[in-house]
Amino acid sequence: MGHFDHAGKATLVQTVSDMKTKGMSFASINVDSPSKIVTSHNELQCTLQQHTTIKLANGRAVATSTLIGISGDGGKYWLFMDTSNKNMSAIRTVMPNLSTAIVIPPQQEPVFYSF
Secondary structure, eight states: OOOOOHHHHHHHHHHHHHHHHTTOEEEEEEEOOOOOOEEETTEEEEEEEEEEEEEETTEEEEEEEEEEEEESSTTSSOEEEEOTTOOHHHHHHHOTTOOTTOOOOOOOOOEEEEO
16 A cells, blocks of 8 residues: 555556546645544554546536545554545455544545536
8 A cells, every 4th residue: 555556657647648638637636634543553544535626628527535544653654545436345455454433435426617
């Protein structure tokens, strides 16, 4: 988790290229303040809401997703996992130490704004 490998970079580059071809681009990515930070298995854990705004040919779309933050060194460094399109069973498979106090709200549909 948190390691950005060459395959991940290639996927991101391809996604941005595909978006440009379709007349779309990232406008902004903002995150809210973290939830209450809890300790589980010597890790600090929290969630944050991320808001991604994408420019479209006829407006913009804002997608909201939940990130899980994990720190194993007392908060000096954090790793984040986007929970979009993942259920808690799948999340717990890759994060078995995740506290039961961490709550992931249901996935929201993107909101579209026309020009």
